[in-house]
Amino acid sequence: MTGHTWLDLPDDSPFGLANLPYGVFSLPDGRHRLGVRIGDQVLDLGAAARATGLRDAYLDAASLTPLLGAGRPVWTALRRTVTGWLSDPAHRPAIEPQLHPLAEVSLHLPFEPADYVDFYASEHHAANLGALFRPGSPALTPNWKHLPIGYHGRAGSLVASGTEVVRPNGQRRAPEDEAPSFGPSRRLDIEAEVGFLVGAPTELGRPVSLAEFPEHVFGVCLVNDWSARDLQAWEYVPLGPFLGKSFATSVSPWIVPLEALEQARTTPPPRDVPLLPYLDDQDAPPWGLDLTLEVRLNGHLLSRPPAASLYWTAAQQLAHLTANGARLRAGDFFASGTVSGPAHDQRGSLIELAWNGTEPIKLPDGSTRTFLEDGDEVVISATAPGPGGTRIGLGEVTGRILPAA
Known part of the structure; x- marks a missing residue:
């Protein structure tokens, strides 16, 4: 049972007393x-x-x-x-x-963003992108299983769910182009992610251990990290994501407290590379989360990415984020990176679902997509196991694409 309320709520409400986001x-x-x-x-x-x-x-x-x-x-x-x-x-x-x-x-937007960090925690997503962009080479980079890869994003790019997203302009150069050009992104994508909101601050120079994760993270929400793949591909060598990411990152309106997700905690996938002590969670409480995401494009269900498949947990991400002594502030925010599972219908981005444009996605109205078109609306939702066999709702993060300015 989830507990009783004097409100007229069904016992299986995803927003009952067991949730309270x-x-x-x-x-x-x-x-x-x-x-x-x-x-x-x-x-x-x-x-x-x-x-x-x-x-x-x-x-x-x-x-x-x-x-x-x-x-x-x-x-x-x-x-x-x-x-x-x-x-x-x-x-x-x-x-x-x-x-x-x-x-x-x-x-x-339920908080005032301080800093924003985006990780790359899904082995399936990383391997898919490695196969697409580094054919003939190992799918994962040599560092991937030793540390949670991430980049420091732009806090000002965090926007409330429902905010319309203007197609970004920037430099892009297709393989067949001799020189770069400037204009609207032609390969606008989504990334279905899980977000973590930091509360209790720390002093500069003090790392946060795996065990301290629940003392500093207030709760969990959903994220759509919109991505301009053509801008990203041209600019990211050697320093990483910049304009291809910083135009908008949508955040769902409800922050689900960690306490509401006790039944969702799960052991992460087996690690086949030994971890350094500050990341080794073999004997630590598990902070994998069994969340089932759903990605819809114009009302059509595209995929169900499973967050339980994430190789790196949020506790490891926070430990790595602060390992060099970087301080935490109330309102810091970090995201998991694209959540993708092993199956085709568990991929959390269009670049994977359409395999970099070579396998167009067929929609019920007869149209196809490789990347987003103007007017497209994306809705990402999620649920998690709750007490007594119920489900906890995380709500939705939504956004619609407007033409470039």
């Missing part, structure tokens, strides 16, 4: 408020605190960032409080007026 919403007055989703309603946390006599400045903030910096003991206490509000009928007179139908609110 956090977000930021506004009513017609436009003021941003902290909220918790329960079913198809949003609880105004600041208003609920005032109605119950709770004095908590974190809950009157316009984003999650102040709460993030408060740390794990505050997060745990707040989750317990919210669960009590929604499960104890004695709180119903005070709490029920602070609930708003989801259809009547606007949702926003």
Whole structure:
């Protein structure tokens, strides 16, 4: 059982008491408020605190960032409080007026981004791209199984789900071109990813160990890291992603607390290369996550990438991110990189699904795609195992492509 609430919710609701994800919403007055989703309603946390006599400045903030910096003991206490509000009928007179139908609110980016790092944690994705771009050579680079490869992205590129994405301009040079040209990307792609929101900060010079992961990561969400493959291919040697990535990265509106994903924790795939001690999780609590993503293009289901297949866990990613002493700040954000599984219908990007344009994707309306066209809408959703055989919902991250400016 997931626990009982005085709200009229089905027992199998993906947004029941076992979930309670956090977000930021506004009513017609436009003021941003902290909220918790329960079913198809949003609880105004600041208003609920005032109605119950709770004095908590974190809950009157316009984003999650102040709460993030408060740390794990505050997060745990707040989750317990919210669960009590929604499960104890004695709180119903005070709490029920602070609930708003989801259809009547606007949702926003739930935190103020500090730093953004994107990883490359899927062996299947890395191997597919290696096969495409380095035929005749090993699919994985020599370092891939020794460390979680990542790059420091642009925090200003993080946008709320539903934000329309303008096709980026940049330099590109096709293999048949003698010289580069400038213009709209012709190979605009998606990347279905899992995102991790950092709360409790650290001091410069202090690494975060695998065991400390839950003390610093507040929760989990979904990410679509839009990628201009032609811009990326021309610019990434020798320093890596730049304009091909920095135009937009969409983030889902609901941050699912780590506590809600206890039943989703799983052992990562077997490692066939010994890991250095700071990354060796053989005897550590497992932080693989059994999330099932779904990728839809214009309403058509393209794939179901399994996050349980990720070779590098989020705990290892955070340990590596801070191994050189880089400090954490409230609102830091990192993503898994494209989630892809071993099967064709588990690939999390169009470049894999259409095999770099050589195997066009057929859509129900008779059209085909190799990469995104203007007007296309992409929706990525996910669920995870919950208590008693239920499913936890992570919501959706959506975006529609507009023509280049």
